[in-house]
Amino acid sequence: MANIMITGATGLLGRTVKAQIESNPLHQVIATGFSRAQAGIYKLDLTQADQVDEFIGHHKPDVIVHCAAERRPDVSERDPSAALSLNLGATKALAKSAKKHDCWIIYISTDYVFDGTSPNYDESDKPNPVNFYGDSKWLGEQVLQETSKDFAVLRLPILYGQVEQVSESAILVLLNQLMDKQAQDVDHWAVRSPTSTQDIAMAIEKMIELKLAKLDLSGIYHFSGKETMSKYQMLLALGELLKRSTGHLTPVSEPTDSAKRPQDCTLNCDRLALLGIASQVDFKSGVLDALKASTAALSAIGLKLS
Numbered sequence: 001m002a003n004i005m006i007t008g009a010t011g012l013l014g015r016t017v018k019a020q021i022e023s024n025p026l027h028q029v030i031a032t033g034f035s036r037a038q039a040g041i042y043k044l045d046l047t048q049a050d051q052v053d054e055f056i057g058h059h060k061p062d063v064i065v066h067c068a069a070e071r072r073p074d075v076s077e078r079d080p081s082a083a084l085s086l087n088l089g090a091t092k093a094l095a096k097s098a099k100k101h102d103c104w105i106i107y108i109s110t111d112y113v114f115d116g117t118s119p120n121y122d123e124s125d126k127p128n129p130v131n132f133y134g135d136s137k138w139l140g141e142q143v144l145q146e147t148s149k150d151f152a153v154l155r156l157p158i159l160y161g162q163v164e165q166v167s168e169s170a171i172l173v174l175l176n177q178l179m180d181k182q183a184q185d186v187d188h189w190a191v192r193s194p195t196s197t198q199d200i201a202m203a204i205e206k207m208i209e210l211k212l213a214k215l216d217l218s219g220i221y222h223f224s225g226k227e228t229m230s231k232y233q234m235l236l237a238l239g240e241l242l243k244r245s246t247g248h249l250t251p252v253s254e255p256t257d258s259a260k261r262p263q264d265c266t267l268n269c270d271r272l273a274l275l276g277i278a279s280q281v282d283f284k285s286g287v288l289d290a291l292k293a294s295t296a297a298l299s300a301i302g303l304k305l306s
Helices: 010-021 049-060 075-078 079-101 132-146 172-178 195-214 231-242 283-292 295-300
Strands: 002-007 027-033 064-065 104-110 152-156 184-187 218-223 251-252
Touching: 002 049, 002 172, 010 027, 010 064, 010 218, 027 184, 027 195, 049 079, 064 079, 075 079, 075 132, 075 184, 075 231, 079 104, 079 132, 104 132, 104 195, 132 152, 152 231, 172 231, 184 231, 195 251, 231 283
Parallel strands: 002 027, 002 064, 064 104, 104 152, 152 218, 184 251
Antiparallel strands: none
């Protein structure tokens, strides 16, 4: 049995990781959140180092899965100090306390640590972020590894899963464009690897099992869905699944976002694959499951699954 602390347990990824680990009766989950903390979730301000250390000292987790982050590139550009406070400052506080109290961390990072010019990046490739979000997550990686070489970094691409509102996922938020029948331009320049939070949660659970079995699981790892798609291609797939017209959408083969994005940060995931951990979920079946689990969020934008 292990005590497993999850930060950001009210967020898109954290909720799914929490549910997956709770399904194993051998583990005790210590879930934390902040703005959306509720019954069964401890309210913890990760930017307050003393509070973090007191919490970890009291609850004594064996493993910390650090999902909490400012993950929105545009928001990070507008408020860099807030992004740094969470992506770097909170990570530093957690890493320092985890080392002090002898617990292991998996830090969730991003494919946006790369510049997108040489895709199929492996873990040894040198990061070169092109936006502040990627830079802040790369700084978090560095402070984690400087604190202890035993800790693990798990880099992930763009995510989808069960949502409370579609804006939580950079993929499911595209449903707004599908529903709005006005003519719209859609990015067909940047390529992403859409990945299911359920797929990731199962991978994280396996990583924890291997660590508890005394396997050396340190350093940087990549995990990703196996398909690469532009936002336009994702919308075509969503339209097909939902039987909605996509004729009002026009693909644009140049950058369209306000914060600079890399063009193709596809990750090489061989390091985890050698441990028997690889993506099991294809985009269409995974996103359909996510839609079925998000009926309230879909209803809020006037969408009902047939």
